[in-house]
Amino acid sequence: MSLPLPLLSAVEMLINQQVTQPAQHRLLVELSAKVLAIHLRGIDTWVYVLPYADGVYLLNQYEGCCDVQISGLPLTLLRLFKTGDVALLSAEQIQLIDEQAIFPDFLLLFSRLQPDWETLLTDKLDARWAAKITAVLDDSRQWQRQQQQAMAQSCGQWLHNRHLLPSRAELIDFTAQIQKLEQDLTQLTEKFNHFNI
Amino acid sequence: MTDKTTHFGFEQIPETEKAQRVGAVFDSVAARYDLMNDVMSLGVHRLWKRYTVELSGVRRGWQVLDLAGGTGDLAAHFAKLVGSQGRVVVADINAAMLQVGQDRLANQGLVGNVEFVQADAENLPFVDDQFDLITIAFGLRNVTHKEAALASMFRVLKPSGRLLILEFSKVTPWLKPLYDFYSFKALPLMGRLIANDADSYRYLAESIRMHPDQETLRDMMVDAGFEHCDYHNLSGGIVAVHRGYKL
Numbered sequence: 421m422s423l424p425l426p427l428l429s430a431v432e433m434l435i436n437q438q439v440t441q442p443a444q445h446r447l448l449v450e451l452s453a454k455v456l457a458i459h460l461r462g463i464d465t466w467v468y469v470l471p472y473a474d475g476v477y478l479l480n481q482y483e484g485c486c487d488v489q490i491s492g493l494p495l496t497l498l499r500l501f502k503t504g505d506v507a508l509l510s511a512e513q514i515q516l517i518d519e520q521a522i523f524p525d526f527l528l529l530f531s532r533l534q535p536d537w538e539t540l541l542t543d544k545l546d547a548r549w550a551a552k553i554t555a556v557l558d559d560s561r562q563w564q565r566q567q568q569q570a571m572a573q574s575c576g577q578w579l580h581n582r583h584l585l586p587s588r589a590e591l592i593d594f595t596a597q598i599q600k601l602e603q604d605l606t607q608l609t610e611k612f613n614h615f616n617i
Numbered sequence: 618m619t620d621k622t623t624h625f626g627f628e629q630i631p632e633t634e635k636a637q638r639v640g641a642v643f644d645s646v647a648a649r650y651d652l653m654n655d656v657m658s659l660g661v662h663r664l665w666k667r668y669t670v671e672l673s674g675v676r677r678g679w680q681v682l683d684l685a686g687g688t689g690d691l692a693a694h695f696a697k698l699v700g701s702q703g704r705v706v707v708a709d710i711n712a713a714m715l716q717v718g719q720d721r722l723a724n725q726g727l728v729g730n731v732e733f734v735q736a737d738a739e740n741l742p743f744v745d746d747q748f749d750l751i752t753i754a755f756g757l758r759n760v761t762h763k764e765a766a767l768a769s770m771f772r773v774l775k776p777s778g779r780l781l782i783l784e785f786s787k788v789t790p791w792l793k794p795l796y797d798f799y800s801f802k803a804l805p806l807m808g809r810l811i812a813n814d815a816d817s818y819r820y821l822a823e824s825i826r827m828h829p830d831q832e833t834l835r836d837m838m839v840d841a842g843f844e845h846c847d848y849h850n851l852s853g854g855i856v857a858v859h860r861g862y863k864l
């Protein structure tokens with residue numbers, strides 16, 4: 421089984437949005453020749469994490485060799501990535517193989533990211549599926565919102581370039597004219613009142 | 618002696634004119650190409666490209682050729698994934714499209730491992746057996762002699778390398794009426810409104826219909842020498858990703 425691509429892209433975008441601090445960038449640069457394979461036991465799904473200087477790629481398929489592999493139940497792994505607690509690694513449900521020494525760096529990277537969906541998934545262990553669906557919907561909505569914003573921005577730019585939208589200067593001028601009109605009207609009303617017309 | 622003819626959209630034109638006419642289309646859409654791509658596909662082209670990246674099997678250190686690479690969407694993904702040991706070559710016949718791509722990738726800080734080469738897919742200026750991966754996204758349908766282009770790609774691909782072709786294809790029958798309306802009515806209108814260029818967008822819609830369907834393209838790849846050829850339909854066959862290997 422593989423995760424739906426829109427979902428994977430949405431999660432990837434959420435993660436990459438959170439990469440803002442220099443320390444995170446340094447970690448990414450250090451990890452950027454490495455590949456982490458995550459095996460989600462239970463749903464038997466693989467996700468591959470490929471870091472680069474400004475973020476990570478999350479792929480459903482990767483045919484090359486992976487540097488480190490981790491296998492565990494989805495929610496256990498989420499808790500591990502959320503807390504960054506290496507003690508959880510000794511839990512029997514989690515298996516770490518290959519170049520284990522680099523895993524703490526991956527863990528550090530993920531534990532510094534705190535998107536809302538993590539809380540959604542990890543805090544609602546009882547309502548497991550409900551939380552999952554909420555998270556999926558939330559992720560897709562965020563992704564959609566991002567796409568819409570990007571599109572609105574390009575469209576806005578285009579409308580502006582084609583002079584279909586007024587420029588800032590034109591807007592200021594327009595507002596000034598309205599204010600002047602308002603003042604004139606007030607003065608005129610005062611004059612009318614004054615002369616009792 | 619009469620000139621051999623080929624199609625340019627639904628029009629028949631002398632073969633010798635096609636490259637120039639296609640060139641004019643992309644000259645005219647280059648500046649607004651990315652915006653139109655987003656508007657026309659409602660952003661879905663990003664997912665189609667993302668899926669192509671998934672199928673590419675791309676790894677650190679690989680040599681990748683993104684043919685007809687235009688404004689560099691796929692190249693931007695590959696540049697991040699091959700790392701500093703790898704190399705991505707964006708080749709396109711059109712200088713205006715290449716320039717937009719070059720500026721865009723430079724803006725994203727992707728410079729060290731990306732090269733831009735003006736080249737015709739039919740006659741690639743690279744030595745044999747050079748690339749681990751070749752991709753051509755929404756480019757093949759514009760090429761006059763597709764067999765020549767496939768042969769050229771086969772030549773420059775390393776043994777065990779793979780070719781991925783992302784291209785519009787034949788939609789499932791139930792989607793056809795809606796798709797026809799969208800392509801022949803809505804698309805040229807959007808082209809007129811957004812890029813002030815209905816003709817170029819009419820050409821794009823017509824060229825999609827003249828492109829070989831999934832099975833035919835797969836056979837063409839096999840004829841060119843590719844092995845283990847398969848294809849994956851996306852969005853009801855609106856586009857398909859063909860994959861083949863040089864063994």
Ligand SMILES: C[S@@+](CC[C@H](N)C(=O)[O-])C[C@H]1O[C@@H](n2cnc3c(N)ncnc32)[C@H](O)[C@@H]1O
Nearest residue numbers: 685686687709710711714737738754755756759
């Ligand atoms: C629709 S654009 C696709 C651009 C980009 N690959 C993408 O997916 O966004 C088609 C590109 O094919 C290029 N092209 C057309 N004929 C070509 C040829 N014979 N050789 C190389 N590139 C060609 C055009 O210049 C144009 O940039």
